[in-house]
Amino acid sequence: MLSGLKARLVIAALGLLGSAPALAQQQLVIPPGQERLLGAMVGQGDVELAGCRMRRAAVQKGYVVVEYGCPGSDAAVRLVLYPPTYTGEVAARTEKFALAAAPGTTLPAGLADAVAERIKKGERRWYWLEVQGEIGANAPIEPTAPLPPEKAPDGAELDPELVALFERGLKLYSEKRHGEALALFLDLAAKNPRFGGTLGMVVANLAPTHPDAEGVAAYTDKADAAPDDLLAQFVAGVAAHYSAHYTARTPEQKRALYETSIRYLERTRPAFDFEPRTFIYLGVSHYRLGHQEQAEALIEQAVTIGDQDPDAYYCRAEIMHRTNTQRALSDLDKYLEMTEKFRAAGGWVADTKVARVKAMQAHLRRVEAGEEKLVDIFDPLASDTPTGEQALGAQPEAAAAIAEPPPLPAQPLPVEVLVRSPERYGQLVLLAALGFGLILGTGAWLWRRRGARPS
């Protein structure tokens, strides 16, 4: 159950990392990537602890609340797992946790000890992340231990049904069954669009379907038929955006699709303003239509609310790279830093994109150093990125500002990925040396045999 919250946990933990105020003290927080371990330690699954079974859990920045169902008690029993530095009243301690009853909860006899015993078996691999927290954070974290609401403010991501749906969707996504995954995430989003990461997964599965004009028309028809269905508007806007990316063949088509994207995404506001992707697609669509000013304003909003979304920085780099190369470089730095952190936390990172971003950085740096002229580097819409002059140009020429045909994403060739790895490259050099040695040896043997043969 907890693993389904991975994206959310990553974002929560990274959020804390990135949001340290100027006056700060050390604070222990839960880093991402330990969901499975945590689940195992608190008895996720068919595990009975002092007669109780775990129902659900909420991971906060610095503590975990676990809810158990116990026989003979209708009320939920909630146990809070604090860092070992917690100085309040505790029911049990382990090396890395202090276990306390949540306010209003009376722990059944033996539950805290049973959980502690279970935690002790698994906590060797657990770690807390020491970060700069707010002033006073060194004091016991929220000493009154207010429980997270039973339903989280953004929509009760702990609903087991939704979590299960999310997990199934993730599996489909990892198997590249994007059509099925999209349908599932749309279903989930229809139930709760604020369920952590759901809209992101809608987008992640919609983009690879490369919707064509017909596909976009289907989405927009559906959206038009149900103007109050904000999810349908969102999907139509995103589909139009990606269609412009991938399938449009003429500047006119692209222009129309970006305008469509903006039209539908605007309808989702302000309801979907919690979702950085709304602003990302709006910003990039405006940018590609040459509306630099709107694009900059929108992408700033995207970064503000999605400051833990690496793509927000990536897209800001795209929008700014002609007008503020240094900022773009800094954003690409940020993108790489965040993806590396995500990777370090056990998340999956597309090496190809990382390599591409590094190549972009290298190019921008060479441009900065005057060694190269700026070329279109931001795929998938490389050559159709309007130049500054064009972007500011008169509207009648705006269509001409969009070149054709739209290039497909310039993914590195597999051989490029292979060559970039010193280990692989070194192995191949060794293989080439051995191969050549074999050829030499065989040649020498044949030569001698021929010489030894009586004429």
Place this chain on the structure above:
Amino acid sequence: MSAASGALEATEALIALVLLGISVWAAAFALRRSASVLTDAGTSALRLTLLALGVGVALRLLAPPLLATIFIGYKQTAQAATLLPISHYGVGSQALYHALFALFPVDHRVLIAANTCLGILTMPLAAALAARLHRDPRAATVMAWLVALTPLFIRNDTSEANNVPALFWLFGGLLLLEQHLATRRPFPLLLATPLLALAAIARPEMPLVVVATALAVLVSARARPRWPLLSVAACLFAAAITPHVLHIVGAITTLRSADSLPGIESAELARLPKRLLTLATPLKLSLFPLGVTAAAALALVLPGAAPRRVAWALALAAVIALAITALDLDHANMARVHVPAALLLTLIAAGALATVAGHIPRPALRGLPLALVLATALPSVATLWAPTNEAAEERLIQAAEAALPDGEFLLLRPGSEDGRKRPQSRFTHYHFPDYLFLPPARDAMVRPLSGFIQAPDFFVPTWFFRGMRCYADFRPRGEPPPPGSDELPACRAMAERFHLDPVIEWELPNAGDVWIDYYGDAPTLTVGLYRVSPLDSPAERP
């Protein structure tokens, strides 16, 4: 990198991969050939040659490893770590370093160590080639002493200069080519071709240098060459280096469009002879023993065992090597990029000195011409190993590397974003060995200063590396140095806006503008590594 250039670069990398694999064997056979040639010279000559080689090895092992470039070695190392995109120099040496990073950590000191090994191995190859080309075994001994003791070569071999592997492959290839010409057997040619191709793809000027030197070896042939075999080898060579040539043409076009290669424009080409005279390393006593240059000139007119056309052909190759590099030459890099030309001149000079020695009746005095020539090398020692601010920064980097604790941290150091906004400031190099601190080496993030100053964030322990770049700003040659330390505003802002707790702090003599005009006229400069904390909170000690 577009898909087309990506495919081209991937092709270059794959060609280099195959050539590197073959070169392992080819180099071994070349070294075996050199041993055979040196042994043929007789016991006493061999002893002297081995002594020279031993001294050369000792000097290379004892010489302090130094970057030959103005901080570009850091960038070169970072590029070698990923290989793609391929730098504008070419793929050959980078591919070798890239493969080495499979065994060793990404570190510029790995490049230097590899170069030192290859520089040592180049010595017997060069000595043997001298003996064969000049048809005089004594030339091997002379060449061995010249290469072993010439400060320019020692300095180059103990640096990250990417021409060191190129010269190893070049001399190995030429020796095997000569062996083919002498024996008419195809096997040495089979091995020479990949070595020469590898040398050719190591640097932009190397295709022409390789072709010119191969022609010089061809000119020295005693028997009629086997043209069909040579033609096949030439075709294979051309096929192997074509992607590199296309790459270089592309790089030149890019540099020209950015006005970064003025030397290639027709107006500048007309001034090339004058530039050559003023910037040729072999004509600078402060960099190279002029005696070697004079001996090389003498070889052009002095009759020796080999026809004079050999010396002339080698001289032509040396002039080509000088002239091409002069297109994009600066005072800062002349000691490095003219090494191939200087080595070719040394090869010519070895013949002349051997001939002169042969005319001296008293054996005890036969080494005198060589000694006199080597004496002219002494002035270059002071220049080549003069203390520099760049070397001081390298020492500081190593000290910082040792001082920074394990765990996650943020390292702030000046970057190009922090540079001044003067037009010429863009030529200041801010390359930094980030790879020493980034994963997998360490668990750090490395950032320029400006971004941090604008939005300070102390979410992990934060450190400030105040290196020599805090005082560097490029200015055209001849412009007087700015007064004082001329500290970079971003570095100054770090001290003004944050609490800096020194972990390392050195007040170093300002070595000034030894190779490049960067620094102010302050007598000392303060550099160090500092723990950064907000001004209004007590600094946390590491």
